[in-house]
Ligand code: HEM
């Protein structure tokens with residue numbers, strides 16, 4: 001039996017603490033303005049999923065236009081050029097800032113950090129709640145732009161000036177202001193959340209939990225939060241300058257009046273590149289936990305993964321200008337950034353090798369979460385390898401702003417944001433909701449998502465290599481891009497998208513039916529080691545009302561030679 | 575909510591949670607100011623003519639405000655000392671003095687800006703003035719935010735509650751001060 005510290009010994013009154021669970025909370029205290037980290041996690045999770053539906057709908061609308069130019073898209077209508085611009089802009093913005101960030105960092109971070117380090121909550125529950133509220137406000141602001149005069153922002157998710165600062169170019173006035181305000185608010189929300197993640201992990205670990213006993217996913221979320229904090233500042237500053245350019249008539253980014261549009265690009269990508277690792281790392285962490293559990297093996301090179309993650313984080317601050325190879329930067333600078341970019345592939349590749357080494361010789365069970373974790377590695381490898389193509393500046397001069405880039409970053413972002421999320425969500429679902437998910441539906445959903453995903457984006461590599469430029473509304477206007485085989489490929493990609501979006505209905509159906517009437521989940525259905533599995537499913541407010549756990553070892557002690565069971569929970573004394 | 579979670583009182587890292595948190599806030603704020611000031615410096619180097627524009631800022635006013643802020647920081651240190659001794663009333667009074675410094679600073683700024691604006695040196699006049707008002711404006715917002723938080727802290731301290739927060743707000747105030755120490759030479763002296 002696991003030993004645990006009685007709550008009193010932690011300097012608190014047991015009764016005091018147990019109030020958590022029993023004190024009668026009103027509906028709004030519990031669900032609308034909660035302080036409990038798990039409920040806030042759910043709010044982030046479901047807001048993120050809702051935003052994913054909206055972002056997915058946008059993708060549907062513009063892909064229909066690309067495949068069948070000029071048709072009336074069911075649910076949207078005819079996509080005008082201005083519509084097209086706002087659709088792609090908001091698709092990208094929403095998927096990164098309102099889906100990947102809230103789900104991977106905020107939802108998983110909030111849910112997992114206290115449970116996995118053996119704490120009863122975040123250190124600042126009120127700041128935590130505030131963070132969600134600011135985030136919700138930001139989501140409302142970005143969506144409200146669709147209802148104002150001139151419509152939503154259409155200057156691309158990178159918002160390069162002068163397109164983004166002049167209504168006559170981007171065709172939106174108030175929409176641009178709302179967009180930048182929304183992004184600004186969203187960043188503030190994540191700064192608030194990050195404070196909690198970092199300090200909680202530093203200060204509230206279970207007695208006995210040393211640095212190297214922290215599960216990988218917690219580490220990764222914390223490293224990602226630090227990366228975010230250190231990279232977002234310049235863009236917040238840039239955001240203020242852009243707001244002033246749009247509304248006060250300043251000219252920070254307007255070359256006519258002494259400003260510099262490239263300045264924005266630097267500020268944007270100094271954040272924008274680290275940001276891709278901000279969302280990458282949590283997914284890498286999720287995959288570590290899922291994979292070790294289902295291969296019953298120790299994580300190969302725990303410390304290696306950690307050091308490479310930190311190394312990637314540091315390096316990610318040195319590569320930003322690989323997005324600006326054709327922006328007129330000095331070619332000697334381009335060389336420097338080529339080198340740093342190629343360097344950063346080394347730690348990333350190393351992480352992938354470590355994972356493959358973990359799988360090697362393991363007794364693998366192909367549960368749904370495990371399938372997602374394996375798919376993550378497979379698909380992300382394609383993304384990473386194509387990144388190396390783009391990192392070589394000479395090659396990128398040709399590739400830049402083509403569909404090759406588009407396919408590259410979808411092969412990185414999609415595994416992270418979608419596959420990683422599904423891996424984590426299906427893995428922790430029994431803990432979150434106290435029920436098991438339907439595995440058959442889960443696997444069906446997996447295949448109906450993964451196969452069409454490749455169907456959408458593999459053709460885009462080909463189209464990109466053939467010179468198809470991105471952000472063009474109707475390729476029929478360009479004879480060399482309107483060849484029949486190209487149009488066929490576009491239609492194929494769109495049909496695949498329809499299948500993939502349809503498959504997500506299956507996911508939501510599975511979530512709802514399993515939640516309502518799935519098989520009851522035991523505390524530790526996967527026989528995993530980390531501390532969250534020692535709490536009830538779902539954990540009550542306060543997580544362990546009978547007393548918080550102690551920690552005796554690292555989280556990946558599977559198949560230890562001296563033990564009969566093939567797992568060794570972190571809270572079990574030797 | 576009835577009980578505070580235990581998480582808020584543990585201290586694995588051996589540093590009070592609030593102090594840890596304020597350092598992280600400061601780290602993320604440093605990069606915000608770093609973004610503005612870095613951009614400013616790059617522009618300043620590229621546009622020699624900015625020296626002429628900068629000649630219009632009044633270094634004496636800037637120096638006076640530097641002095642005011644430094645003095646207010648001293649009051650914040652003394653407030654921290656008083657709080658350590660458990661003298662909440664004195665800590666509160668010293669925090670009010672710190673706020674007073676912030677208020678003087680803002681009044682001087684208001685005077686300075688209205689003078690400059692009335693002489694045509696507005697935020698849209700050219701990029702130098704855009705940076706001038708943006709950088710100092712963001713800083714001024716931090717001064718205001720610091721004052722508001724400080725008034726709360728003082729009202730708690732007066733009742734001898736949350737005395738450890740006196741130190742926290744003090745750390746924040748020193749940071750605001752240090753930012754000004756960077757702004758002052760960049761905007762007033764580098765001509
Ligand atoms: C393995 C290392 C990686 C390398 C070497 C790499 C390299 C590059 C390069 C050079 C570009 C610029 C291409 C251009 O615009 O012409 C690019 C674009 C991009 N990459 Fe990567 N990348 C890597 C990993 C990632 C990861 C992990 C993500 C996402 C999580 C990512 C997301 C993106 C995005 C979003 C863009 C396009 C931005 C835009 O123009 O809208 N990349 N990548």
Ligand SMILES: [Cu+2]
Pocket residue numbers: 272273276319320322323
């Ligand atoms: Cu990049």
